[in-house]
Amino acid sequence: MTLFDPAALLVSRSKTADEGAIIRMSQRARELRTKGVDVVSLTLGEPDFDTPDNIQQAATEAMKAGFTHYSPVMGIPELRAALSRKLKSENGLDYSANEICLANGAKQAIANAILSIIEQGDEVIMLAPFWVSYEITVRFAGGTPVVLHASVEENYKVPASRIAAAITPKTKLIVLNSPSNPSGAVWSKAELQALADIVRAHPHLMVLSDEIYEYIIFDGAMNSFGAMPGMRERTITVNGFSKGFAMTGWRLGYAAAPEPIAKAMGRMQSAITAGANQFVQRAAIAALEGPRDAVERMRKEYQLRRDMVLGGLNAIPGIKAGQIPATFYAFPDVSALLGSKAGNHLLYTTDALCDWLLDEHHVATVPGSAFGAPGSIRLSFACSEAEIGKAMARMQKGLGSLA
Ligand SMILES: Cc1ncc(COP(=O)(O)O)c(C=O)c1O
Structure with a gap:
């Protein structure tokens, strides 16, 4: 037997x-x-x-107030509105509340995005060094990672000319992570503009811009790829609360994208876990709108x-x-x-x-x-x-x- x-x-x-x-x-x-x-x-x-006290307190109060039930799949309207305001005022990004989908961590937001637009046969350009989860999720979706390398002498940023040369008719997505895990690299406005020029020339191409380390910058400034001219429609912006607000265990992240893609990400969210934790979303409003000291x-x-x-x-x-x-x-x-x-x-x-x-x-x-x-x-x-x-x-x- x-x-x-x-x-x-x-x-x-x-x-x-x-x-x-x-x-x-x-x-x-x-x-x-x-x-x-x-x-x-x-x-x-x-x-x-x-996690800072004011955020912990907001979560406790939300729990006591009965916000312990299922959340709307794409997130509570108050937080989506607060994120729309945050993206506008801090990042120069124009996403309405309808174009924002909350998730249980930025990791899930990335998975929602990749699973929504990548399938068998699609190529995804990954800029090494990169955070390994992108590659895993692209393979999950059946896509093919196309890895481009940058050296320490290039400050770990792949030059635009090398990215342009790697684009084929099958390329659908470029994954950008500035500031970067693991290199700490920050892309300047000029570097993002050079990337935007490439994207503009290829109508079948989008960029996933993971901005989760935006509050941990020492030299230089944060620039969001989606704020480059013409790039709003071509960008899925991912962010979350884990790093800047020290909220890793709370599991809350989000992605913002043109509405058809945002809705598709909501369908992925619904299929896999339903809406993110309700009282954590209430606390996230306190994180965004409370003191930042x-x-x-x-x-x-x-x-x-x-x-x-x-x-x-x-x-x-x-x-x-x-x-x-x-x-x-x-x-x-x-x-x-x-x-x-x-x-x-x-x-x-x-x-x-x-x-x-x-x-x-x-x-x-x-x-x-x-x-x-x-x-x-x-x-x-x-x-x-x-x-x-x-x-x-x-x-x-x-x-x-x-x-
Ligand atoms: C670049 C990058 N993006 C996203 C994440 C995931 O963050 P979250 O805890 O919100 O899932 C991490 C976590 O290490 C990360 O380094």
């Missing part, structure tokens, strides 16, 4: 939906910690701050940490740290260190280098292979200055011995 094997039921979609290296490295760091090893983990992309305090704290990390990385020979004008990630290019031998470890890839850094020097980082950029590693500095100081000293000792 043959035994039932549940694994034999799995289809390729479920096997490839894997955030791989990020999860693997944070799990390995946790395991070492439980064995008593003093590990500094720089793996996770989540603020270490608690906590948001600014967190930004300043990230900036101090950014300076510490940059100083620490720049002191390591062979590493190119780049600039980090935004976010809480560093993405140094360590390719010059690859090929080294450290004891029994052959460090030919950043996967091997990150394993070695964790095993021998007790610092957990994420290899760039997780972001389509295998010559770099990602460090999240959403942790205390004491932990950053410890991590930098250990990395200087470990990586410094390789150079």
Whole structure:
């Protein structure tokens, strides 16, 4: 008799939906910690701050007031109106409340968008280094990711000419993420305009602009792609509350797009989870319209940490740290260190280098292979200055011995 094997039921979609290296490295760091090893983990992309008090209070009040039921699928009208005002006043974006669809996190908003417009045969241009979830979702939808690379010398921004050269009649979407996870890159207005010129020349093409790190910028300014001339109709703008307002666990994000696409995203939302949490949406209005001093305090704290990390990385020979004008990630290019031998470890890839850094020097980082950029590693500095100081000293000792 043959035994039932549940694994034999799995289809390729479920096997490839894997955030791989990020999860693997944070799990390995946790395991070492439980064995008593003093590990500094720089793996996770989540603020270490608690959600500001006024937002917590608004959620509690909303719950007490009975907002504990199903929400309209695309979100409560008050929040959609507040987001329409926010997008206009802060980002110069003209989306009516009807063109905004709330979701359980920006991640779901991205999935709603991609599942609405991408199917088998469609190509999606991804600008590496990129956040891995885009690629997973494009594959989910049956689309083909077309990956273009930018180097640290290019400040991790793919030049417009290379994007233009990659467009085929099958290209339907370009995924843009400024400020970027993992590189911290911020696209300037001129760079966005150059991209808009390309999009204008291809009527079958849209841009998904993920702006979730907009409140964590240190150098330069936020510019929204959809605010470039003629780009309102050609852009799906994604944003959320997780990063700037330190609300990762609350699960609220949104996408804004021309109405037919917004409605399609609502259908995806309805089919998969129904409307986002009702009292969290009430609290989100307080986040948008209440005082922003906590948001600014967190930004300043990230900036101090950014300076510490940059100083620490720049002191390591062979590493190119780049600039980090935004976010809480560093993405140094360590390719010059690859090929080294450290004891029994052959460090030919950043996967091997990150394993070695964790095993021998007790610092957990994420290899760039997780972001389509295998010559770099990602460090999240959403942790205390004491932990950053410890991590930098250990990395200087470990990586410094390789150079
Ligand atoms: C670039 C980017 N977009 C979207 C998200 C998802 O955010 P959310 O928590 O709202 O799903 C993340 C989270 O790491 C991210 O880095």
